[in-house]
Amino acid sequence: MKRNYIEGEWINALMRAFTNLGLDTQAIIQDLPGFEGQGFISGQRLDVGSARQMWHRADLQACDPLLGLKAGGSLDYRAVGVLTPVIWHSPTVRVALNNIATFQTLISESGAYKITDKQKPQANRPILEHLVCEYIPTPNVVPVNPHQVLAVVSGTLGIIHAISNGQVQAKTLQVPAAFKQSINTNLLEKALNEQQIKCQVHSQGEHFSLTFSHEHLDIPLPGCDAHLYEINKSYAEDLLRTKRAGLALIDSVKEVIIQQGYSLATIEDVQTQLGLHSRTLQRNLLEQGTRFRQIKEELLKDQAIHLLISKKLSINAVAQQLGYSETSAFHRAFKTWSGVTPKQFCNIRHF
Numbered sequence: 001m002k003r004n005y006i007e008g009e010w011i012n013a014l015m016r017a018f019t020n021l022g023l024d025t026q027a028i029i030q031d032l033p034g035f036e037g038q039g040f041i042s043g044q045r046l047d048v049g050s051a052r053q054m055w056h057r058a059d060l061q062a063c064d065p066l067l068g069l070k071a072g073g074s075l076d077y078r079a080v081g082v083l084t085p086v087i088w089h090s091p092t093v094r095v096a097l098n099n100i101a102t103f104q105t106l107i108s109e110s111g112a113y114k115i116t117d118k119q120k121p122q123a124n125r126p127i128l129e130h131l132v133c134e135y136i137p138t139p140n141v142v143p144v145n146p147h148q149v150l151a152v153v154s155g156t157l158g159i160i161h162a163i164s165n166g167q168v169q170a171k172t173l174q175v176p177a178a179f180k181q182s183i184n185t186n187l188l189e190k191a192l193n194e195q196q197i198k199c200q201v202h203s204q205g206e207h208f209s210l211t212f213s214h215e216h217l218d219i220p221l222p223g224c225d226a227h228l229y230e231i232n233k234s235y236a237e238d239l240l241r242t243k244r245a246g247l248a249l250i251d252s253v254k255e256v257i258i259q260q261g262y263s264l265a266t267i268e269d270v271q272t273q274l275g276l277h278s279r280t281l282q283r284n285l286l287e288q289g290t291r292f293r294q295i296k297e298e299l300l301k302d303q304a305i306h307l308l309i310s311k312k313l314s315i316n317a318v319a320q321q322l323g324y325s326e327t328s329a330f331h332r333a334f335k336t337w338s339g340v341t342p343k344q345f346c347n348i349r350h351f
Contacts, residue, residue, distance in 0.1 A: 005045035006108040008289065011054075012040050013079030014151075017071045018058055028057045031339030033294060044289040047298045048110045048140050049305075055145035065184040066191055068150025073158060073195070075151070080107050082236045089229035093160060093168045094217040097133060100156060103236050106243060110144065111137040111152070130171065131217060134209040141306045146179035149208045150188075156210065157197050168216050170199045174209040246288040253285070253295050261323035262300055263333070267292045301337040304330075308346055315342045 015038060018025050029035045032050045040046060059067060077084045083103050090096035101113040114134045135153060137144040153173065160168055173192070175183050180203045189201035256273045257265040270292060271278055285291055300322055307318045319330035334342045 005047055005289075006051045006110060007081075007106070008034070008040045008042060008044050008046065009079045009081065010075075010107050011046050011051065013076045014054070014071065015039060016076070017074045020074055021062065021064075021067075021070060023058055023061050027061065028054050031337070033297070047302075048108075048138060049142040049298075049302055051108075051110060052140065052142040052144060052148065055148040056142075059145055059147050059182070065182070065187055068147030068183070069154045069188060069191055071147070072151030072154040075155060077159075082232055082239060083107060085228060085232040086236050087159060088163055089224045089226075089232065090163070091220055091224055091226070091229065092218050093164055093212075093221065094131070096160065096163060096221075097131070097156075097212075097217075099233070099236075101133070103240060106236065106239055108152075109138055110140075111135050111149065113156075130214060131212045132209055133212070134207050136207060141302050141310070146176070146182045146208075150175075150183060153208050153210060154192075157192065157199065158195070161195075161197050163221055164216070165222070166196060167219075168212065169197065170210045170212050172211045173199050173201045174205050174207075174211070175201060175203050176206055176208060177203050178206075179203075246284070249284055250288060250290065250295060253292065254299055257296055257299055262296075262303065262321075263323040263329075265296060265323075297333075297337060300333065304334060304337075304342070305345075308342060318342070 015025055015029075018028060019038070025038050029038075032046070032053065034041050034044050034046055034050075058071075064070070083100070083106060086099050086103060087096050090099055097113075097115060101115050104112050112135070114136050116132045116134065118130050118132055133156070135149055137149065157170055157173070160170070173188070175185055175188070183203075185201040185203045189199065192199050192201070252274055253270050256270045259273075260266070260269045267278070267281070270276075271281055274281070276284075282291070285295070304318055304322060307313045307321060308315070313321070315330070316327050319327040322330065324330040324333075331341055334340075334345070338345055
């Protein structure tokens with residue numbers, strides 16, 4: 001089972017954005033793992049399900065059809081780490097967009113861009129007409145919040161506008177039809193125009209997407225340093241390889257936990273199955289910003305929510321499937337993860 005995370009620095013930048021928007025951040029992060037005070041613990045990563053719960057809670061608080069745009073526009077570029085110099089020193093906008101798609105998982109695994117060239121038929125040979133950047137959310141038991149994606153997409157619009165000195169503009173921003181009640185496309189288009197981002201906004205399709213004309217995409221960007229670009233891109237590639245190796249270890253730990261019966265699994269089981277010494281395993285997991293207990297609890301929580309909400313199993317049946325000898329033990333564990341009992345969770349639905 002693949003594990004998905006969001007980097008701690010991005011989460012802290014998001015918390016600052018929520019604070020600046022006047023939201024109650026304590027209510028937003030209540031009972032979520034990894035937080036101390038109003039900040040996320042440095043060096044750790046938050047699982048995608050918890051990050052999405054943050055956005056759902058913020059959305060309920062704000063009741064603002066432009067929440068995603070406002071939050072995305074106020075995020076500190078330093079929160080994206082090495083991705084900032086890679087984008088700013090990309091030689092062209094097309095390369096910058098491809099770099100965003102390639103290295104986005106260094107920041108967040110809640111979703112990723114899929115870039116497609118659209119062609120126009122011609123008598124002799126087709127010509128490139130426009131480029132589409134479609135944001136595909138990662139499957140998770142907690143559904144993505146539309147404002148979470150809007151923050152990413154509007155942030156992309158802003159940085160492309162900035163690095164091209166306003167020369168490159170998206171032709172259209174597509175908002176999924178399913179989110180038309182949450183995001184007012186007319187208000188969004190007006191707000192973008194006020195930021196000098198001339199982009200038509202439509203409500204259609206399944207995913208958020210940006211469409212760019214091929215004109216200007218390959219024109220060299222002024223002020224780029226080719227040497228800095230290669231240095232930072234190489235560093236980003238190293239980080240990506242290291243992260244993939246770390247996620248492979250976390251996936252292996254997950255598989256052992258599932259095989260051993262979820263709550264019944266111990267760190268000794270993982271050490272035996274993976275052939276790793278206790279200190280080696282714990283050190284490698286800490287390098288990935290996590291621990292065995294955190295991985296186990298995240299899996300238990302996700303699986304419990306999936307069985308309760310998606311499969312609609314009884315609380316007793318869920319407790320048995322997760323390896324609890326007594327339903328009361330499952331109740332206590334679930335309340336620790338979510339702040340409410342399984343029954344209360346099913347009734348109030350946090351998302």
